[in-house]
Amino acid sequence: MEKSLKIAIKELNFFYRDFKALTDISLDVYAHEVTALIGPSGCGKSTMLRCLNRMNDLIPYSRVEGRILLNEQNICDPDVDVVSLRRRIGMVFQKPNPFPKSIFENVAYGMRVNGIKDKAYIAQQVETSIKAAALWDEVKDRIHESALGLSGGQQQRLCIARAMAVKPDVLLMDEPCSALDPIATQKIEELIHQLKKTYTIIIVTHNMQQAARVSDITAFFYLGKLIETDVTDTIFTRPKLKQTEDYITGRFG
Amino acid sequence: MYKNLNRTQKRRKLSQFIMFGFFRVSAAINGIALLIIFYFLVARGWRAITWTFLTQPPMDSMTRGGILPCIIGTVCLSLGAIIAALPIGVASAIYLNEYAFQGRALRIIRLGINNLAGVPSVVFGLFGLAFFVVYLKMGVSILAGALTLGVLTLPVIIGATEEALRAVPETYREASLGLGATKWQTIYRVVLPTALPGILTGGILGLSRAAGETAPIMFTAAVFFTPSLPSSIFDEIMALPYHIYVLATAGTEIEATRHLQYGTALVLIVLVLGLNLMAIIYRARLQKRQ
Numbered sequence: 248m249e250k251s252l253k254i255a256i257k258e259l260n261f262f263y264r265d266f267k268a269l270t271d272i273s274l275d276v277y278a279h280e281v282t283a284l285i286g287p288s289g290c291g292k293s294t295m296l297r298c299l300n301r302m303n304d305l306i307p308y309s310r311v312e313g314r315i316l317l318n319e320q321n322i323c324d325p326d327v328d329v330v331s332l333r334r335r336i337g338m339v340f341q342k343p344n345p346f347p348k349s350i351f352e353n354v355a356y357g358m359r360v361n362g363i364k365d366k367a368y369i370a371q372q373v374e375t376s377i378k379a380a381a382l383w384d385e386v387k388d389r390i391h392e393s394a395l396g397l398s399g400g401q402q403q404r405l406c407i408a409r410a411m412a413v414k415p416d417v418l419l420m421d422e423p424c425s426a427l428d429p430i431a432t433q434k435i436e437e438l439i440h441q442l443k444k445t446y447t448i449i450i451v452t453h454n455m456q457q458a459a460r461v462s463d464i465t466a467f468f469y470l471g472k473l474i475e476t477d478v479t480d481t482i483f484t485r486p487k488l489k490q491t492e493d494y495i496t497g498r499f500g
Numbered sequence: 501m502y503k504n505l506n507r508t509q510k511r512r513k514l515s516q517f518i519m520f521g522f523f524r525v526s527a528a529i530n531g532i533a534l535l536i537i538f539y540f541l542v543a544r545g546w547r548a549i550t551w552t553f554l555t556q557p558p559m560d561s562m563t564r565g566g567i568l569p570c571i572i573g574t575v576c577l578s579l580g581a582i583i584a585a586l587p588i589g590v591a592s593a594i595y596l597n598e599y600a601f602q603g604r605a606l607r608i609i610r611l612g613i614n615n616l617a618g619v620p621s622v623v624f625g626l627f628g629l630a631f632f633v634v635y636l637k638m639g640v641s642i643l644a645g646a647l648t649l650g651v652l653t654l655p656v657i658i659g660a661t662e663e664a665l666r667a668v669p670e671t672y673r674e675a676s677l678g679l680g681a682t683k684w685q686t687i688y689r690v691v692l693p694t695a696l697p698g699i700l701t702g703g704i705l706g707l708s709r710a711a712g713e714t715a716p717i718m719f720t721a722a723v724f725f726t727p728s729l730p731s732s733i734f735d736e737i738m739a740l741p742y743h744i745y746v747l748a749t750a751g752t753e754i755e756a757t758r759h760l761q762y763g764t765a766l767v768l769i770v771l772v773l774g775l776n777l778m779a780i781i782y783r784a785r786l787q788k789r790q
Contacts, residue, residue, distance in 0.1 A: 300678060307602065334680030344671035346690055357679035360689065406675070413679060 253278040253417065253447045254299065259313035259323075261294055263306065268294045270471045272313070276417075276464075281439060281448045283462035283479065285455065287494070290468040292451045296419050299449065300336040301329045317417070334361055337410030337446075338419045342426045343402035345394035345409070350377075350386050353394045353405055357413035372412055379445075380408035381438055400431025407438065411446075418442065420450040424457065436461050455495055459483050467491045541766040548763025557727045562746075563753055567764055569729055573642075573737035574771065576730065577721060578711040580646025581653055586703055588650075589657030596658070597665040598687055617655035622715040624652045629719035643733040645721020652716055653706035660705060664698025665691065697783045704779040711772050714741040724750075740768040 254276040261269035269291045276282050284292040297303045298315060301322065314321045322332055334357070345353050354373040363369060373390075377383045382404040386397070394405055403423060410418060420439075424432040439448060439461045452458050458465050459479060466476040467490075475482065475491045486492045552566050559565030592613075600606045628648030638644040668691050676686040692699075722742040730737045747761045748754065 302674065302678065305674075305677070330680050330682055332680075333678055338674075338678040340671060340674060340678075342671060344669070344675045346672060346675065347694055356676070356689070357681075360676070360679060360681035360685045409675075409679065 250277045250280070252276075253318070254449075255316040256295075256298075257314045257316065259295075259298065259311070259315060261291070261298060261303065261312075262310040264308045268471050269298070272473045274466055274473060274476060276447060276449060278447045279443055279445075280463040281443050281450060281461050282464045282466065283458035284449065284451045284466050284468060285453075285458050285494075286468035286474075288453075291471040292468045293421055295468065296338075296421055296449060296451050298323075299417070299419055300333050300338055301327070302333075302338070304329060334413050335415050336417045336419060337413065337415035339403070339406050339410055339421065339423045341422045343399055343406055345397070345402050345405050347393065347395055349391045350394045350397070350405060351390045354409050354412045357409060361413060376408040376412040377405070379411055379442070380404045381434065381441075382408060398431070400427050400434060403427060403431065403435060404438065407435075407442075411442075415446065417447045417449065420448065422451050422453060425453060432457070455483075455497075467494060469494070538769065541762055541769060545759060545762030545764075545766040548759045549766065553760075553763060554767070557729075558725065562725065562760075563757055567738075567740070567743060567760075567767065569726060569738040570740045570743040570764065571767060571771065572729055573722065573739040574711055574741070574768065576642050576733075576737065577645050577649055577717060577739055578707050578775070580642060580733070581649035581710040582703055582707050584647055584650035585653045585657055585706060589654050589702070589706075590661050590699060592654075593658045593661035593665060594687060594692075597662050598683070598691065613655050613658055616651075617659070620715075621652060621713050624648055625716040625719045627651070628716060633720055639734065640719070640721060640723070640736045641734045642721055642730060642737055645717045645737075645739075646733075648716045648720045649710040649713060652713065653710050656706045656709055657699075657702045660702025661695070661699045664695035664702070667698060668694045697787050700779055700783045700786070704776050704783075707775055707779070708772050711775070712741055712768065714745050717742060740764055740771070744768070 252275055256272055256274040256276075259269055259272040260267060272291075272295060274282075284295060286292050294303065298311060299317075299322075303309050303311070311323050313323065315323050317332075317336070321327075346356065348356070351373055354376050355369050358369050358372060374383065377386065377390075382401060385401060386405075389396075394402065397405060403426075407418075407423075424435050427435065436457065439450070442448060443463075450458075450461065462479045464476065465479045465482040467474045467482065467486075469490060475486060475488050477487070482491065483495060486495065550566075554566055554571070555568055556566035557569050558567065596606065596609065600609075625648065628644060628651070632638045632644035632647050633640055636644075638647075672690050672694060673686055676690045677683070681689070717739055721737060722739040723736045724746055726736065726738055744761055744764050747757050747764065
């Protein structure tokens with residue numbers, strides 16, 4: 248199957264005030280692949296992720312240089328409508344963050360804010376999304392109860408369902424398993440395998456094994472620079488650079 | 501060696517015991533103070549509380565009869581103050597906490613709000629007289645009094661609302677924005693509902709404050725005596741705190757009306773507690789729904 252380019256990051260720089268958090272990042276992300284961003288804390292991988300749905304706009308005194316092309320459109324352009332961009336690029340956060348609303352309302356939220364009023368469509372899409380997040384059997388009897396009553400792993404799958412319900416193109420995952428136990432983590436990883444048939448996924452992770460298990464492409468970040476990118480198997484077995492090897496074998500970081 | 505260790509341990513336990521005891525007593529003083537005030541008022545004022553007292557206007561130069569106009573006046577003034585101040589206070593807090601660029605202009609506005617909170621209430625009374633009563637030609641009226649009390653309660657409401665907004669986890673805002681919600685949708689659908697119990701607390705505090713103030717309404721709304729009940733918001737009225745002040749300082753027979761003074765104070769405090777209780781019950785139900 249021919250790989251199709253989904254996102255092309257071109258010579259991207261990112262600044263917090265005078266601090267350069269990202270330096271000259273160029274990275275291609277292909278459709279229906281999982282791209283993992285790895286690297287030690289503070290290396291810029293989360294910042295990179297948040298450039299992709301312009302979440303960094305919320306940070307005062309921050310600045311972006313360079314381009315990010317999503318389906319060949321530059322999303323760093325100030326004219327881009329960030330609200331519709333964020334609908335197309337879903338995000339799952341580090342800690343499960345369901346709203347203090349019912350399970351149903353959590354998943355329906357994205358559709359409601361995007362102006363969808365058709366009740367039958369919303370109900371059907373809520374069910375489809377929760378099923379796609381492999382959560383339906385666990386919650387189908389209490390769909391109108393508070394989402395805060397779910398376990399951490401269930402909450403995180405609910406957040407994935409919530410992100411999928413608006414039918415995005417791309418899913419960004421910022422260390423989605425860091426607050427979860429191994430069993431919940433395994434479920435999310437299995438889910439990622441399923442989801443890449445439909446979505447393009449970019450995942451930030453601190454867990455080397457997780458990157459090796461779930462991703463097709465791995466990009467290693469260090470001190471705001473993209474050190475090495477390659478097919479995941481290659482990165483983990485025959486990295487080109489010593490720095491990469493040191494990190495993935497646990498010698499630093 | 502061991503003996504020494506034992507002694508140190510004893511000393512540590514003792515100092516912990518003393519400090520915790522101190523904290524406990526400090527916390528208890530709050531409750532005890534309220535109880536003493538309440539006991540004091542009940543003991544001296546309960547004789548005055550009769551059906552007539554609650555349902556009749558004052559009679560015979562306020563030495564007999566009741567305080568119905570004062571009760572109605574205080575309810576009108578404090579509810580009016582909250583109706584005026586809550587929307588403006590909440591809107592200001594949303595602006596300050598959610599929209600405004602955190603810079604120098606914001607610091608100046610904050611400074612203004614904090615200073616407003618520190619202004620003596622009699623100054624609010626004079627401001628209300630000059631601005632609402634005279635300049636806006638409202639006259640001495642419920643409207644002028646309620647607005648004056650509203651200005652007085654604004655800092656309380658803004659403070660509590662900002663506190664409540666700050667307590668909403670940043671991750672809720674991120675999740676909402678990440679789903680393609682606008683900033684306003686995020687505030688309206690996620691932030692405000694989550695902060696509502698805290699905002700209501702601000703409302704309760706403001707209401708209690710407004711109900712108990714005397715100085716701001718002396719020049720703007722309250723009168724010494726009127727036998728009739730108000731028919732519109734442009735009428736002047738009697739109010740409980742001012743009535744107590746009048747009975748205790750300017751009545752014809754101050755000693756003879758002592759029990760009426762305490763009775764009026766008791767009604768005021770019960771009224772405030774009752775209004776608070778209503779808001780607290782409503783808040784508890786909201787929290788349960790979340």
